[in-house]
Amino acid sequence: MATKVQSLARPVSEQRAILGPTGNRVRASEDPKRKTEVPKRPKKPAPKIPEPVIRNNASVDSSCSSESSTSSAASAKRMENSRRSVTAKRNGVKNMKVVPHASAEIPEASPMNSGPIKRCDWITPTSDPLYISFHDEEWGVPVYDDRKLFELLVFSQALAELSWPAILSRRDIFRHLFDNFDISSVSQFTEKKLLSLKVNGSLLLSEAKLRAIVENAKQMLKVQQEFGSFSNYCWNFVNHAPVRNGFRYARQAPVKTPKAELISKDLMQKGFRCVGPTVVYSFMQVSGIVNDHLLTCFRYQQCNADAKKDLKTKIEEMKN
Numbered sequence: 026m027a028t029k030v031q032s033l034a035r036p037v038s039e040q041r042a043i044l045g046p047t048g049n050r051v052r053a054s055e056d057p058k059r060k061t062e063v064p065k066r067p068k069k070p071a072p073k074i075p076e077p078v079i080r081n082n083a084s085v086d087s088s089c090s091s092e093s094s095t096s097s098a099a100s101a102k103r104m105e106n107s108r109r110s111v112t113a114k115r116n117g118v119k120n121m122k123v124v125p126h127a128s129a130e131i132p133e134a135s136p137m138n139s140g141p142i143k144r145c146d147w148i149t150p151t152s153d154p155l156y157i158s159f160h161d162e163e164w165g166v167p168v169y170d171d172r173k174l175f176e177l178l179v180f181s182q183a184l185a186e187l188s189w190p191a192i193l194s195r196r197d198i199f200r201h202l203f204d205n206f207d208i209s210s211v212s213q214f215t216e217k218k219l220l221s222l223k224v225n226g227s228l229l230l231s232e233a234k235l236r237a238i239v240e241n242a243k244q245m246l247k248v249q250q251e252f253g254s255f256s257n258y259c260w261n262f263v264n265h266a267p268v269r270n271g272f273r274y275a276r277q278a279p280v281k282t283p284k285a286e287l288i289s290k291d292l293m294q295k296g297f298r299c300v301g302p303t304v305v306y307s308f309m310q311v312s313g314i315v316n317d318h319l320l321t322c323f324r325y326q327q328c329n330a331d332a333k334k335d336l337k338t339k340i341e342e343m344k345n
Contacts, residue, residue, distance in 0.1 A: 143321050143323055144157075144160060144323065144324070145318055145319045145322045145324075146274070146275040147275055153190040156190045156193060159193055164310070164311055165310065165311070165313050165316050165324060166328055166331055167267055167312070167314070167332050167335050168256075168313055169335070172205075172207065173312075174259065174312055175206050175245060176199075176206040177311050178241065178300075179206065179238055181304050181305075181311060182238065182304055183230055184304070184307055185299075186231060186234065195229070198224055202222045202229060203222075208242050208245050208246060208255075211242040212242035222235055233299070234299060236298070237297075237299040241298060241299075241300070244295055244296045247296075248295065259288075262284060262288050262314075263284070263314055263315075266332070267316050267329075267332045268315045269316045269329065270315065270316070271320050272320065273320050280306060281305075282306060285302045285305045286305075288309075289302045313328060313331075313332065316328045316329060
């Protein structure tokens, strides 16, 4: 019986396509049974790192981690502060400066405190320097001296013919011609003296105004005898305390008020001339009986402070 010899030779394995990272290509399939063994190289022992180096590295790592945590905490705090400021703005709360490690909050400085001096609207950069100085130093300051009040009453009457800058430019002339506004001296002016009150050949004021000034000086002497002083008579109408209107705009300031009409009526009953309500209100403004500086003007608060000091001084004098 014939014996069949079986072939021990293995069939050659076929090649198959494999999807590689750069596209399809053909690779020779490996024999699953036979694997090429690569001789393993002996591993070298890892070098030992000195302990000081390890400690230094550990300290660096810890410092880096602490810095990163600190920066993250700071950024979180900034985000929280910004969130609070946005919420405050929505709620209409004023911005506040956050003071670290403190319970109090300090309000930011008001921008109104900085910048140039703010005056009343009728004072402009082109205004006469005398007029600006008069506004900053005299207008609205409470006056209690009779001679000074007489001078301001004359100026208020002259406003019907002259402007404030024109009056102030001739102030020395007024004082010279009216004997430094000595009430007793002016009350004795004769007709000849009256007609000699000229400037460059022209009368300082109209004859009607000049006669009214002389007559008012005579009546002022009578008021002094009745009320002790012309100042006491004038300030009685406002209970010896300036009227503070607190206007914000110049257009709000009136040319006369019921109080001015009352004083005007009383003065005319006493024999004063050219003292209508408009003249009287101008006199009240300039003599500080009324504080008509605008609220935005730096002189508003200063005149109020001056009035408080004067009132305090008067009360102390009355006690003594």
